[in-house]
Amino acid sequence: MSADFQAPRGIPDYFPPDSADFRAVRDTLTEAARLAGYGHIELPVFEDTALFARGVGESTDVVSKEMYTFADRGDRSVTLRPEGTAGVMRAVIQHGLDRGQLPVKLCYSGPFFRYEKPQTGRYRQLQQVGVEAIGVDDPALDAEVIAISDEGYRRLGLSGFRLEITSLGDDETRPRYREALQEFLFGLDLDEPTRQRAQLNPLRVLDDKRPEIKEATAGAPLLIDYLSDDSRAHFDAVLGHLDRLGVPYVRNPRLVRGLDYYTKTTFEFVHDGLGAQSGIGGGGRYDGLMRQLGGKQDLSGIGFGLGVDRTLLALRAEEVASRGIERVAVFGVPLGADAKTELVTLAGRLRAVGIAVDLAYGDRGLKGAMKAADRSGARLALVLGDRELAERTIDVKDLRTGEQQQLPLDTIVDDIRRLLV
Ligand code: HAM
Numbered sequence: 320m321s322a323d324f325q326a327p328r329g330i331p332d333y334f335p336p337d338s339a340d341f342r343a344v345r346d347t348l349t350e351a352a353r354l355a356g357y358g359h360i361e362l363p364v365f366e367d368t369a370l371f372a373r374g375v376g377e378s379t380d381v382v383s384k385e386m387y388t389f390a391d392r393g394d395r396s397v398t399l400r401p402e403g404t405a406g407v408m409r410a411v412i413q414h415g416l417d418r419g420q421l422p423v424k425l426c427y428s429g430p431f432f433r434y435e436k437p438q439t440g441r442y443r444q445l446q447q448v449g450v451e452a453i454g455v456d457d458p459a460l461d462a463e464v465i466a467i468s469d470e471g472y473r474r475l476g477l478s479g480f481r482l483e484i485t486s487l488g489d490d491e492t493r494p495r496y497r498e499a500l501q502e503f504l505f506g507l508d509l510d511e512p513t514r515q516r517a518q519l520n521p522l523r524v525l526d527d528k529r530p531e532i533k534e535a536t537a538g539a540p541l542l543i544d545y546l547s548d549d550s551r552a553h554f555d556a557v558l559g560h561l562d563r564l565g566v567p568y569v570r571n572p573r574l575v576r577g578l579d580y581y582t583k584t585t586f587e588f589v590h591d592g593l594g595a596q597s598g599i600g601g602g603g604r605y606d607g608l609m610r611q612l613g614g615k616q617d618l619s620g621i622g623f624g625l626g627v628d629r630t631l632l633a634l635r636a637e638e639v640a641s642r643g644i645e646r647v648a649v650f651g652v653p654l655g656a657d658a659k660t661e662l663v664t665l666a667g668r669l670r671a672v673g674i675a676v677d678l679a680y681g682d683r684g685l686k687g688a689m690k691a692a693d694r695s696g697a698r699l700a701l702v703l704g705d706r707e708l709a710e711r712t713i714d715v716k717d718l719r720t721g722e723q724q725q726l727p728l729d730t731i732v733d734d735i736r737r738l739l740v
Contacts, residue, residue, distance in 0.1 A: 329437030330444045331628065341446075344475060344634070345428055345627050348448040351471035355463055357426035357450050362406040364430070368396040374405030374612055376579025378520040385433040399432035402578065403449045404605065404622055405612070411453055412614040421454030421618070428627070440596030440629050449602075451622035453609070458553050461584040461604060461621050462560030468588060468600055468623050469566045472630065476639040477590075480599060483571035484561075484586040486554035489606065491547035497521055499540045507535050526575040543572040550583055557584050580605040584621065590629070592636030599633055600625035646696035648739055650718075651678040652688040654704035661728070662703055668732050674739065693718060699738060701731075 326332055333341045368388050375382050387399035400406055407425055410416070416423045428448040435441050450467065452460050465482065472480060488496065504517040504524055513532065517524050525536055546554065561568055568586075576585055585603035593599070602623030610617045651666055653659035659682075666676040677695055679688035685702075692700040702714040713731055715738070716723045726734050 327443070329435070329442050331442055340634070341627065341631060344630050345446065345448055347474050348468075348471040348625050348627070348630070349426060349428055351467045351474060352426040352448070352450045355424070355467050357424045357452075357467075360407060360410065360425040360427050362400065362403060362410065362427055362429070365397045365399050366406055366409065368398040370405050370409055370612070371398050371401060374408065374580060374608060375402065376520075378516070378523055379577055379579055381433060381577055385435055387432045387434060401433050402431055403427050403447065403624060404451060404578075404580065404608070404620075407449075407451045407622075408453070408608050408612050408614070408620065412609065412612060417454050417609075417614075417616055417618055422452040422460060423454055424450070424452045426450045438596070440593050440632055442628060446627035447624040448627060449622060449624040451620055453620040454618040456553075456604075456606065456619040458556035458584075459560055461553075461557045462564060462566075464602065464621050464623055465557075465561060465568075465584075465586055466564050466566050468602070468625055471625065472588065472599070475630065475634060477630070477633055477637060479592055479637050480588050480590040480633065482566065482568040482586060482588055483574050484558075484568045484584070485543060485570060485572050485574045486546055486550055486583050487581050487585050487603070488542055488546050488550045489582055492542065492545055492550050496540070496542045496545040499545065500525075500542075503539050504536070509535075520579070522575060525573065526577065541572045543570075553583055576601060576603065580608045580611070582606040586623075588625070590633040590636070593629060593632055596629060598626065599629045647675040647677040648697055649674055649676045649699045649701060649735060650692040650695045650697035651676060652685070652692055652700055652702040653679065654685060654688075654702070655708075657705060658703040658708055661708060662701065665701070665731065669735060672732060672736065674735065692716075699735065701735075703728075 368386070371386060372382050377383065381401050386401055388396060391397050407427065411423055426449070430444050430446055432444055434443055437443060450464060452464060469482065500521045501517060504521055509517065513524060513527065524532065525539060527533065558568070574585060574587060576587070581603040583604040583606065587601035588599045589597045590599045591597060600623055602621070604619065604621040606619040608620060649669060651662040653662045662678055666678055669676045677697070679691045683691070689700065698718060700716040700718055702716060707713055711728045712725045713728050714723055715726050
């Protein structure tokens with residue numbers, strides 16, 4: 320029988336037991352940021368379409384092909400957020416967060432939306448953990464942001480990834496490089512749309528996935544050879560910090576990111592166990608974004624977005640043991656109506672002191688209920704029947720050793736606490 324409804328194409332569901340791993344990945348990556356002083360920001364799921372068009376760039380695939388854009392009932396054009404950086408910058412400008420201590424350090428997590436062709440590791444609703452540090456142009460801050468990502472992945476037990484890094488230069492670098500690149504591209508035999516792209520945004524042509532374009536542009540000039548003195552010094556300083564922090568990296572002067580706001584330090588974490596969708600996270604500096612979005616100040620920024628879905632796939636590819644075990648500690652097995660009433664109350668008291676408890680609902684009898692207790696992964700089963708209830712006792716079974724003991728019902732909360740340590 321086919322169900323009437325399915326989730327929209329390319330939109331994953333997260334449910335037990337795998338959702339526990341999902342949460343562990345998200346929380347571990349977030350924890351790495353928290354340890355470096357990033358405060359939580361909860362962003363709107365949709366914003367003005369113009370924010371992304373201007374912030375991310377009209378000529379990017381994300382804006383030109385992948386946005387979920389619609390008119391709301393007031394006929395305003397809004398877009399489901401395809402990424403988090405533009406929204407964070409909007410919030411910083413709107414609420415004057417940059418008037419306080421700098422850098423403003425913020426961390427977020429949640430779903431983002433891109434109308435891409437779905438495949439393994441590429442979803443239309445994707446989950447990211449991101450950080451942004453706004454207001455200080457210091458190579459040490461770039462290194463911090465990169466080290467947090469590296470630390471987050473390592474805490475999860477991931478090892479088969481590499482950090483690719485380059486510099487995209489600054490306002491002085493870009494025009495010089497753009498000119499050299501355009502000169503090269505216009506010398507090639509390109510189709511009309513690609514030629515137009517070369518005119519509008521030549522860097523994007525280097526991001527073209529078609530093999531014939533890749534081949535044709537293999538000998539293109541490299542931006543890294545056109546860096547201004549300031550960008551060069553900044554980049555060298557970032558790499559120096561990473562060396563001292565023990566964060567391994569490979570320079571990839573051909574690294575091109577899919578968003579237009581990047582300047583100077585730009586990086587991507589790549590995992591080879593994932594096939595085509597190998598980017599498990601990425602980020603970089605975006606020193607012109609605040610100005611671009613109409614901020615009164617012109618503050619620099621740096622951040623990352625780590626893909627939770629792809630990190631999860633990478634962990635599976637490496638067969639790293641699941642860490643996200645979301646199980647109850649105690650499972651109640653009531654035998655009879657009065658026992659159930661007692662256990663429902665007891666479960667509430669145990670939860671109130673922080674112990675995770677589940678019960679066998681639905682009056683299944685001892686055998687079925689004990690099976691449910693085993694499946695729950697709980698350490699202790701509490702079996703209560705009419706006779707024990709009359710005697711104010713309860714049977715406590717250790718589900719790992721099989722040992723059973725009878726304990727007084729009236730002091731059971733303290734006894735269970737003691738047994739669980
Ligand atoms: P991004 O590289 O577009 O950067 O996305 C970051 C990560 O999100 C990717 O490395 C990938 O792991 C994951 N991701 C992207 N698209 C998909 C998809 N369709 N399905 C599954 N996972 C996906 C940004 O979004 C920037 N806002 C990052 C940033 C923050 N830069 C500076 N600050």
